[in-house]
Each structure stands twice: as C-alpha cells, then as structure tokens.
C-alpha cells in the first residue's frame with residue numbers, strides 16, 4: 001500500500017481522485033492512516049463523507065469494501081452467513097457415499113463472506129467503509145465495537161479470524177442519533193461541515209468539467225445563501241454539483257430568475273422548501289449571488 005509522506009501528498013492523491021478536502025479533513029485522514037485507527041466522519045447529508053472514503057481508497061490504490069447500514073442490519077448481512085441451500089445440495093449429492101462430515105459442511109466452501117469478514121480476511125489492502133452507522137441499531141454498534149478494537153471475528157464453527165493487515169476503516173454518520181461513547185473512543189473523529197464558498201466553487205469546477213466560471217460562482221453563492229435559511233433539508237455539496245451540471249447542460253453562463261425557478265428542484269428536494277424559496281426570497285438570494293465576487 002502506498003503511504004503518504006505528508007498531508008500535502010495525501011491531498012494531492014485525493015485531488016487525483018477528484019476529491020478536494022479541507023485541511024482539517026486531510027489531516028484527519030492522514031492521521032487515521034498513520035496510527036491505523038478507524039476514522040469516524042460525521043456531518044450533514046451531502047457534505048462528502050461517503051465520497052471521502054471512496055477517494056481515500058482510490059488514492060491508496062486499494063479495494064473499497066462498503067457496508068451500508070440500515071435498521072435491522074444483522075450479522076448475517078454484515079459479517080457472514082452459511083450457504084444453507086448449497087449445504088443441502090451437498091448433503092443430497094453425497095448421501096450415497098455415507099455420512100457427510102460436519103467439518104466439511106461448515107468449511108470455507110459454504111461460507112458466504114459479507115463485507116466485515118471480507119475486509120478482515122482480505123490479503124490485499126482494503127478500505128472498509130461502514131456507511132451511515134447511525135442507521136444501524138444498538139446491538140450492531142456493540143458488535144462493531146469488538147471488531148474495531150481487535151480486528152478479529154469469531155465464527156463458532158471455524159474459529160477466530162484475525163486481520164493479517166488492518167484495513168483502513170472509515171465510518172460515517174449523518175447524526176440522526178448520537179453514537180455510543182465507547183464506539184467514538186475507538187475512532188478518530190472529524191466533523192465535516194459545509195465547505196467555504198471558495199472551496200465549493202473549486203469542487204464544482206472539479207466535478208463539472210467545462211462549467212462556466214461565472215455560473216459556478218453564482219450557483220455556489222446562491223446555494224450558500226439557501227443554507228442560511230430555515231430549510232427542512234439544507235442542500236449539500238452534492239446538490240450544488242448536480243445543479244451546476246444541470247445549468248451547464250442548459251447552456252447557461254450565469255443565473256437569472258427564470259432558470260433558477262425552473263431548476264431549483266435539483267437543489268431543494270422538499271416541497272415546503274421549494275414553497276419558501278419563491279418570489280422575493282428567490283430574487284433576494286439571486287441578487288446576492290450575482291452581486292458578490
């Protein structure tokens with residue numbers, strides 16, 4: 001695995017993966033690699049948490065293994081499962097030959113590796129992304145705690161599997177609930193906020209090649225203005241990028257009231273938010289977006 005001699009080198013590699021972190025995030029990622037601790041990234045939706053894990057995998061030239069969390073996620077979907085139908089078939093096929101050895105039935109051939117086991121037992125360098133951990137329930141979080149401190153998994157029929165090399169682990173949370181202190185203690189922590197105006201323009205230009213400079217700047221300032229309002233769901237960077245892409249596809253070089261109101265649906269996904277940003281509010285935001293800079 002390629003390691004980075006310093007934070008600048010890491011930033012450069014991330015940029016190569018079309019990811020532009022601020023200094024704080026780059027530092028957190030650098031330290032997570034150095035001390036081989038899991039990194040917990042928290043922040044609102046669309047600020048680049050998932051993408052950070054993908055980018056670090058690309059920067060390290062490592063495989064990304066992703067576990068998407070959800071309510072009810074259990075060991076069978078996160079860690080491993082026995083392939084019952086295959087076991088049954090095997091029993092049927094060998095019935096004539098006498099009893100089937102139990103050892104064989106609970107051997108590697110019949111084991112389905114889910115993301116966590118896959119990451120622990122991989123002989124190649126991997127980045128393990130445990131995405132949206134706040135959606136999983138308490139029991140799963142408790143299970144994870146064990147795995148993240150020892151980097152090992154016990155399968156009763158097989159024994160304990162220990163990671164030959166520790167995977168790089170990134171956890172993300174949208175903070176729909178607080179995570180347990182015990183989990184946080186095992187991780188380095190970094191909060192990703194909305195980017196500054198300058199950096200968001202850079203991100204848009206990176207993600208939407210050929211976007212007119214003025215359009216990018218105006219769209220970003222408009223979105224930054226939206227984030228000051230009391231919205232049900234403030235737009236993330238993802239929305240800014242989508243919007244700029246749509247505007248550029250329409251051949252726009254700058255914003256006007258008409259194009260904003262006809263495309264605002266790529267930025268605001270809630271009906272009540274769209275209702276709020278009408279008429280004077282829209283015109284006010286537009287004036288600010290066009291006058292600054």
Ligand SMILES: Nc1ncnc2c1ncn2[C@@H]1O[C@H](COP(=O)(O)OP(=O)(O)O)[C@@H](O)[C@H]1O
Pocket residue numbers: 018019020021022043044045046047048049050051052172203206207237238239241
């Ligand atoms: N720092 C960044 N550099 C480049 N692109 C970014 C950055 N932050 C966010 N993005 C863009 O925003 C999109 C959404 O980010 P994502 O990681 O899915 O958000 P989250 O997981 O925090 O909800 C990405 O696909 C990417 O286009």
Ligand SMILES: [Mg+2]
Pocket residue numbers: 046049050051131172
């Ligand atoms: Mg995400």
